[in-house]
Amino acid sequence: MTAPSTAPAPSSRGGRWIEHWDPEDETFWQQTGEKVARRNLLFSVLSEHIGFSIWTVWSVMVLFMGPEYGLTPADKFVLVSMATLVGAIVRVPYTFAVAVFGGRNWTIVSASLLLVPTVAAFLVMEPGTSFTTFLVCAMLAGVGGGNFASSMTNINAFFPLRKKGWALGLNAGGGNIGVPVMQLVGLAVIGASGGPRVLLGIYIPLIVVAAVLAAMYMDNIASLKNDSGAAKEAVRAGHTWIMSFLYIGTFGSFIGYSFAFGLVLQTQFGRTPLQAAYVTFIGPLLGSLIRPVGGALADRYGGARITLWNYVAMAAATAVIVLASMRESLPLFTTAFIALFVLSGLGNGSTYKMIPGIFQNRALAMGLEGEAAAAYGRRLSGASMGLIGAVGALGGLGINLAFRQSFLSVGSGTAAFVAFLAFYGLCFVVTWAVYLRRPAGRAAAAHPATEAKPQLSYAEV
Template sequence: MPVLPASVRTALARDHRITDWDPEDREAWDNGNAAIAKRNLIWSVICEHVGFSVWSLFSVMALFMGPEYGISLDQKFIIAATATFVGSCLRIPYTQATAIFGGRNWAIFSAIVLLIPTGLTMMLMMNPGEFGFGWFLAVAAMTGFGGGNFASSMTNINAFYPQRLKGWALGLNAGGGNIGVPVVQLIGLAVIWLFADQPEIVCAIYLVALAVAGVGAAIYMDNLDHQTSSGRAMIDCLKHKDTWLICLLYIGTFGSFIGFGFAFAQVLNISFTEAGAEKPALAAAQIAWIGPLLGSISRPYGGKLADRIGGGKVTLWCFAAMTLSASILVIAGTIADSNGAISGGTLTAFVIGFILLFLLSGISNGSVYKIIPTIWENKSKELSGLNALGKTKWSRSMSGALIGIAGAAGGLGGVGINLVLRASYQSNQSATVAFWIFMGFYVLAGVITYLFYVRRPMVISETTDLQVAAENTAASETKDGSGPADKAMA
């Protein structure tokens, strides 16, 4: 029998439960805690990355699904929307999972459970015409478990890192996960190019990747004893206006990323077919990965930029630029509709507009998520009846809860994008109406960002920007322990 390396045996044998973790203790951070947090971050990224790829699996399988599968264009959009919907809804319970089971334990489970839908997808793709639409819908729903990984992973990493580094750490964790979307599309492109009629190869690759992620999590990750996300915290979150505002903003940012991530390849496939391309699926696959890749890479830099100049400001400028990018799609779509065909110029405009939206949604994903821990960190300072440790736990619990809630809301935004595109194609045989709706939403999100996170007085510090109340209200606190920060944010 092969013998495991000594380092691996040692890693498996050590105690994977960490007690009394305090990321704000700079001395402990510099003397080993930073390395522990980094190790957990790396494997958290890997597990989330593979989860995102499985969640996005049908965005690639759709390119392989020719007439022999008996799945229509309309049904392909429904399949994508179903995967997005289930993944979004699962983010709520997944947020609680790390507190109940531990970050390491849940990372292992979340990787192993995805072996089931990946194997079933392989079965469907290897037997064209033998399984109906209902089978594809059910298996797509199961791939949604990969979307839930985001919430548990982000909640876990949020507890490992100090406030001053959360923007970068959360952005890197999320960006590393998001990049699973373009990676699975690149793998799909390689398979289309080399093995045009063998989509099961993509599934086989991810069966191996899931095994590696699960084993790596078991060896290298840890469980923190102070994971404090709870169902009560999620209910308490809903009482604050900021929760609803952040959800709306995240619908515009992550909703755009994941919605376009699922739909971009199909829109390109339709456009290339109408433009008369010889191999539209291959042409679409050659481009579809670029936008999700740029959006994934830009996310941690959005968080880092928010650490420096403020999450509200970064988010506002992103929504302004996303409005302009959507206007490119509107103009190109209007021209194509009036001409009755898609030309090379309008097709180029479509590609440019979408890629810009991916890039900007990535940056704003990072900046919006930087705002989340900042809100609760500042609110906790005004709570009465809690000592410093109690305030820290409350802040972490509320941050973890809002990460899950906002993540679910953002994912549901992706469902909306697929449904709006489907309706636009059904009623107008083009996506122009959908582009108008997207542009209008970005305008609304930009206005809200300005009114609630930019216009009012800010604190620019390690904890980035946040509204604060006037000094003459500093002594006032409500009976439930909320103070001026709650009033200013309300």
């Protein structure tokens, strides 16, 4: 008698659909599941990487746009803010698109859509173009921000809970690294005396390559369905909004600072485009590379613990930035800002790792066990990820608007950094109060039959 096959069952629909997918089954995972999941992760990262690059292209474009373009620093902060805003909003529909069209199919579509803002900006990027036209192009670039949400939802379905911190951290980090890569390419173009059209022209064929590779090597999971009940339950769940708030502090910081770093150096410290470009890529690069480390540390020590102390470090780095800004010390300012990027990337990994564990914890509190608890956790975490990612990205909008107002009001970014310092302090308090405040022994003594179990596991999520 032969053992049952653990290979993913192909679909009769064709188009690389997988009918059976059970990553929590250890035998299935070791024999075939891990190989398939890793292949999809690789090409998901590539597409998301290009998406991040196009989303943040205006952080580089504004460095090219000198006095001949007739834009003030405030105008430039508006351009990057609108790209951030649209990128945050489209994350919600992009999350649900994966289940409607399939992860592979939607990756092809979402990658191809990146041609719209890239070609549009290529056609109009010259002095004399109206601010409104530039604003529309910057808003179109926001579609690149949606790729993160669909990619994370798709990869979340491929990996077992014990691997999600690593997989989601690597997926997000590989996507986030599109920010510094775009800035490095921009640096090379500026250094070669090329114009913004050269930068855009480099990415048009890369977008096509990403879409083609997704079509060739990715898969759709047939069992991944949109669950309107799960979506509604996720919206009603307090943890969805708490994690959205915490994600503003980590990812919102990362994307907001990525858009603003070069502009701050130009406006506050009088750096030339080339001088700014020489350093702006370093922070996003390190922040992207360390994101999987944040996920791995969260897998080992608990996401809540890593997130808590990460906010302490972010507040400390911001305090140094305030001091450097007041003293007009460019070396100290740049060093502390890069450290803040690194910490935001670390926190990205730890906060996102918390989401699946929190909802599985909730399932255990409801009396579910085993696969039933795991299934509930997958449903709610998948439904909440798009919303959490969208709200978190809005933090980037807030950062750029804060910088705009700070420069208009006091002529520097100091006031904005003071506000960010207070916000990180609030994030620390929320993380501690919700997920770490009650010691295990005291919780068990107070509620031996009910609340002890979920409270004990929150520190480990």
